Amino acid sequence: MGRGGGMCSKVGGRENPAIAAWGVSAALLAAVSMTLFLLSEATQLKDSAGKGLEPEEYGEVMFVSRATFLGLGSLHAILCIASLLVTILGYFFWSQFLCFACPLVIINEISCLITASFGGYMLNNVYNYRASQVDIARGGGVTPAVDFSLSFADAHASLILLFSVASLAAMGPLSRAATIDEKGTMVDVMLHMPVITGCIGTSALFLFPSHDSFYAAAGAVWLLLAAAAAILAAFQKWGGLATRIFTLLLAVFYLFVFIFSAVSILVAGKHFLGGRQQVIDYVRTSAALKPAFLRNMDQDKFSLYKNYIIQNEGNFNLAAVILSSLLLVYSFMGALFSLRAVLGGEDALRRDLSSDSSNKD
Structure with missing residues (x-):
């Protein structure tokens, strides 16, 4: 984990370049969190903030609900704050706080991978929908109606791509934060x-x-x-x-x-x-x-x-x-x-x- 003599040992204090890696990853996590919170306010979503959808109530694109976006957004917000706290306390005050860095990196990377996969899943449905729409328009047919979940994904594809790219990209600085040592x-x-x-x-x-x-x-x-x-x-x-x-x-x-x-x-x-x-x-x-x-x-x-x-x-x-x-x-x-x-x-x-x-x- 880039900690010289051990996971919880002193690692160069405030001069350690790993601080920058933690900072970049936290910034990307903040971007992911805010984007997910914005998506949770979309008018196409059927559920309320206090009550999620039942499994049979999901649309063609599974797990598209206000509860999903609020949950993922809250998760990344908590992990962003935790990353900042571990960085500030561990590198500037007491290096023993860096003992939390190892599990924090792993949890961050798993959550980022899940979020990116969810975004990729929605964008895959958007691709299939848009491709079929263009083909139908060329053939002169009638476009079928779409449900709320596909309508949501199509209308907000840019924001979905934003949080998908940012969450996957955050794994880069997270991996560097875990490996850069005090001699970097x-x-x-x-x-x-x-x-x-x-x-x-x-x-x-x-x-x-x-x-x-x-x-x-x-x-x-x-x-x-x-x-x-x-x-x-x-x-x-x-x-x-x-x-x-x-x-x-x-x-x-x-x-x-x-x-x-x-x-x-x-x-x-x-x-x-x-x-x-x-x-x-x-x-x-x-x-x-x-x-x-x-x-x-x-x-x-x-x-x-x-x-x-x-x-x-x-x-x-x-x-x-x-x-x-x-x-x-x-x-x-x-x-x-x-x-x-x-x-x-x-x-x-x-x-x-x-x-x-x-x-x-």
């Missing part, structure tokens, strides 16, 4: 951790809203990149020749992230612009000719149109472009730092060694 540097939490968190968040952005092959593949790659970043960042602290080898591998890794970020930006941006143009052309068509307009689209144009609708009128694609752009910058800086660390040796990677080097000067 701020590079661990200002460079490596944002990349890990960003990779997880971008993975969720690609995986949750769509079933298309590119989005599924891109999401899987981003998730693998997050795992690779965590492994390489940990192994480069081994010391000696291993440090230089893994730091060089980290530089190569960041270069790959840079390239894949550019690819993600280009493809998601192309889908947004192409789909937007098809929607503009569709809107400009008279109502009587709209079914024929959709039927006469070639498959590529129709796929762009359909993707635009599924991606919340392109907004999810824009979010993927923004997050990929951030990773583009971070990966560029990460590659430069890693190359500098290879040339500069271990003093560029560990606070205790870099301090000794500075004192020699």
Whole structure:
């Protein structure tokens, strides 16, 4: 758990970079909690705050109720406050409070995984609903009525994606808070951790809203990149020749992230612009000719149109472009730092060694 001589031992006090990791995770947990509380006030929900739904009263999308969102929101709010208390008391006052950090990390990660899975489940239903709506519109059929749960998920897809991405991304800084020790540097939490968190968040952005092959593949790659970043960042602290080898591998890794970020930006941006143009052309068509307009689209144009609708009128694609752009910058800086660390040796990677080097000067 990154505690040097033991789980409850002194870990560097207020200078420990793990404080930043705890702070970022608490901020993400707060965002998740507030979003869930906002969703609990949606007019589509049938139950009241004091009485939940019976199992047979759930709609097509299970567990969509005011009680569910209030419960999950309260859980993440409590865990956020607990994380802040353990961090402040443990790092600034008495290190024995850090004994609670280990179970707190585990509980946080389990709750985040449950919340992200619930959000992904709702977004999967939204994808199926929107895809069928577009296909029916192209065929000229009549769209069936939807129940309250699917109507809720469709109307609030952006907020559902927000808490899903944030809860999954929070697992990045939580894992770093559990592993960074007192000899770590701020590079661990200002460079490596944002990349890990960003990779997880971008993975969720690609995986949750769509079933298309590119989005599924891109999401899987981003998730693998997050795992690779965590492994390489940990192994480069081994010391000696291993440090230089893994730091060089980290530089190569960041270069790959840079390239894949550019690819993600280009493809998601192309889908947004192409789909937007098809929607503009569709809107400009008279109502009587709209079914024929959709039927006469070639498959590529129709796929762009359909993707635009599924991606919340392109907004999810824009979010993927923004997050990929951030990773583009971070990966560029990460590659430069890693190359500098290879040339500069271990003093560029560990606070205790870099301090000794500075004192020699």
